[in-house]
Amino acid sequence: MTETTVHPAVRSLAEALLDELPVLTAGMAEAIRTGDPVYADVPDLEQSCADHLSYVLGELAGLPRDTKSARRVGRRRAEAGVPLATVLRGSRRAARYILDVLLHHGGSTMSKTVLMSTAATAWEIFEEYSEALSSAYVSSAGERLRRDTETRAATAGALLTGELDADRLREAATALRLPLTGPFVVVVADGADSPAPRFSRRRVAAAWQPGVDLHTGVVVPPHHDLDLVTDLLDGLRAGVSAPFADLADAAPAAAEARLAWRIAAPGTVVRRDRAPLLRLLADAPSAAAYRDEVLGGLLALPDRERAPLLDTVRVWFDTGGSAAQTAAALFVHRNTVGYRVQQLERLSGRNLTHAAQAAELHVALTAHRLLTP
Template sequence: MQRRPPVPEIAAMAQSLRPRLPELVVRATRRIRNEIDIYRPSGTVPEAVLRTSLRRNIDSMLAQFAGGSEPDLSEPGETGRQRAVQGVPLPDVLRAYRLGFAEVWTVLTEEASRRQVDPSVMVRAATDAWRLADEYSDALTAGYRRAAAELARAQERERSALTEALLSGRITDRGTLWEVAQTLGLPRKGPFVAVAAEATALGQEPLGDVKAQLAAHGIPSAWTLRPDLHIGIASLLRPDADDLTMNVLRRLATSRVGVSPAFASLDDTGQALRYARLAMNSQPAGTAEVVRFQDDPLTVVMAAAPEAASGIARKVMGPVLALDSDARALLLDTFQCWIDAAGNATATAQALHCHSNTVRYRLRKLEDLTGRSLQTPGDTAELVAALRAVRFLPGTATGSTTP
């Protein structure tokens, strides 16, 4: 913006006022501390800090009135940065700045009256003065927002690091645990649950804004992102928090998610995360299911030992797995429906749209191939476990054990 030359009368007055800088600082300090609570003696900004800031900014303003050159906006920018660090709300900072500027203008008008300066001169000067006030305010706001953004990033990095340390079980001192919980906004006592969600792409948060969604229901939580996981801990203190948490997770999930059993103490967070990861891995890759550790204990055990589960499947179901894909699928699907129907052949036949004798024939063939009887509880348990392993580890027949 092209600037007009300074008004000679204003320039002369501003120059004459510079020796009175201490007086101006006192006047502006008194007015700000009287009118803005956060600047009062019990507020956030110490008086010495306020005086130093006012001295620098008022001196910069007077120099601008006196010289008319491009204003040095470094002082208001630094003031904005300092107030952001101190946690002073931006509206209060801007109001204090306007009061300080107004105090300088009041002194100028007093001096103009004493010198009997033509009022038209002051009108022209006022236009330039308030344009300068806007530029200073803009510089202050920009400095404040840059610092606030950096503080927010730093706080988020700290929260993420603390959450990672908590969930990985690296914090063992109880006093430190409580300090971390306070920093993360978590209560000291449980119950809590740990959550693990699979991150299928680097930097992706598969649960999105889960923290905000839970907070909307009054459920405090803390989250961090690993290259392969989005992990968190949520408080279940409110009576309906368990159901609300599961509903939020199911609504947001874009990949498989595991939830630990509820636990009472933050000391158990590391183990809870391991349970959550096992529950997550109990679901087939590529799904977006949310499962609790306790919901499917057999599959969770297999997730903990996939090679052993694959071995069970091959040992028990080997002859079935050796069939061609259609024949294998026919027997396994029939057996699964029979399990779901609590061993009722008629209900199984209805689900498969076939005759009950066809169901019995397929089940006898399964028994013949595996050498196990569905009339024997131990044999049935082995067949169910083997079927679960085949379902959970779809590469079992080819030797792969990756969930």
């Protein structure tokens, strides 16, 4: 904007109004607080109003403009967590207040044409100020969100590894917006994307420690509904701990959830409350020896031969021993499934149609999945 766009009478009025800055500042602050209760507790509102008035009136008076004050206000409001919509409403109220002041003081001495031109010019200045304010707000809010996200992740990590004493546990619960008493479960899920948005969309309280491809979270199942937790993990490979009541027990629950995740097949969820075999094998020092005794012949095969057989027997058990469903799941012919089952039976010395021997093979396979990194 050049000096010629401002009428000389308007420039003189703006210079005079700058001399009344303290009075105008108090009036603008009162107008904003009256219009929006959120600003009742904003301690620097008067300074912000003074900056806004100085910018607009200074521009009309032909003084050099500087959007530093607008950017400073935007950053402060973002750091204080004031919503951007509220900030912009306050800015619009400030603009209306300045227009009212200009029209009130210039109405008796300026023509309608000059007044209309002044209003248009002032509004351009308001928009420039608001744009600088909004830009700084968005930038600062993004930085604040990044810091908050990193802090929450670090706090969740300390909770899940048992690093917090009683006092720090209370602080962590407050920071993570979690209660101190549950029920809780810990979820471990893999995938490039965190499952956190699935839970937040359903308003399920949770705190997550994200990873590159493994995400761990403390979840508060609403109304003890573990089925909802399972549903929200649909399509992911995930493990869910048994429910626990004390947030201080998150670390052992996380270890339990990781074990459940390790035996979960791709795209499936294993819940500790539905997998009692998990605790038996996790606590048994002889699990590795038992696995090697039953599966030694199979595990000795080269990977290219071993992997298809392991996949086949896993799906075989998942489908209740259905050759047709196993073939469909693996995209192979039923005869291929039959051939692989015969190989498994020969290598393990167990007959899959014999209940006790099939159970031995199932336990050994579960131990293998549990013990394989």
